[in-house]
Amino acid sequence: MKHSKLLATAFGVAVAGAISFGAQAEEMAAFEIVDGTIPQSLTGTPGDPANGRKIAINRKKGNCLACHVMPIPEEQFHGETGPALDGVGGYSTEAELRMRMVDAKVINEDTMMPSFYKTGQHMVLKSFEGKTILSAQEVEDVVAYLLTLK
Ligand code: HEC
Structure with a gap:
């Protein structure tokens, strides 16, 4: 009993530590591009679609609404630089x-769409130097959310 409590505490500390460490300060996840897709999860942890939706709205994170119409009725402004994403989960694969x-x-090397998991991009804020816009898990969360848009 005592032993398992200790284990649980150690686990709790590890989880809290991972969170406070800061999403963007983590080491880059290794990934392999296969035929212009990424079949394997960046983290091995299933994405959380509800959190992915929040990231899509968040102007400091995905800010997807700046360029895409999405089925997020509570947000008024949706840009139209990119295609509407309604249905995108129906005709795209997770990879x-x-x-x-x-x-x-x-x-598409000429796209306006930001690379959300890449360092060393042009015109990034100083505070983003050497960091990615989203963490690996945030990418997984947004992918999980997009897959719900059928
Ligand atoms: C600065 C504008 C911009 C932002 C911000 C942006 N995108 Fe895009 N996105 C585009 C454009 C433009 C395209 C069209 C394809 C191309 O340019 O190659 C696109 C294409 C896509 C596609 C493919 C759509 C299809 O029909 O196959 C998906 C999925 C997508 N974006 C998701 C997102 C998500 C999710 C976010 C937020 C995390 C986001 N985009 C943020 C501009 C943007």
Whole structure:
């Protein structure tokens, strides 16, 4: 009993430590691009679609609404630089969506869409130097959310 409580405490500390460490300060996850897609999860932890939706709205994170119409009626402004994303989960695979999120420029080098999991981009804020816009798990969360848009 005592032993398992100790284990639980140690686990709790590890989890809290991972969170306070800061999403963008983590080491880059290794990933493999296969035919212009990323089949494997960046983290091995299933994405959380509800959190992905929040990231899509958040102007300091995904800010997807700046360029895409999405089925998020509580937000008024939706840009139209990119295509509407309603239905995108129906005609895209998870591997395709993950590639688009990690680095849309692999799919189209002239795209306006930011590469959300890439360092060393042009015109980034100083505070983003050497960091990615989203963490690996945030990418997984957004992919999980996009897959719900059928
Ligand atoms: C600065 C504008 C911009 C932002 C911000 C942006 N995108 Fe895009 N996105 C585009 C454009 C433009 C395209 C069209 C394809 C291209 O340019 O290659 C696109 C294409 C896509 C596609 C493919 C759509 C299809 O029909 O296959 C998906 C999925 C997507 N974006 C998701 C997102 C998500 C999710 C976010 C937020 C995390 C986001 N985008 C943020 C501009 C943007």
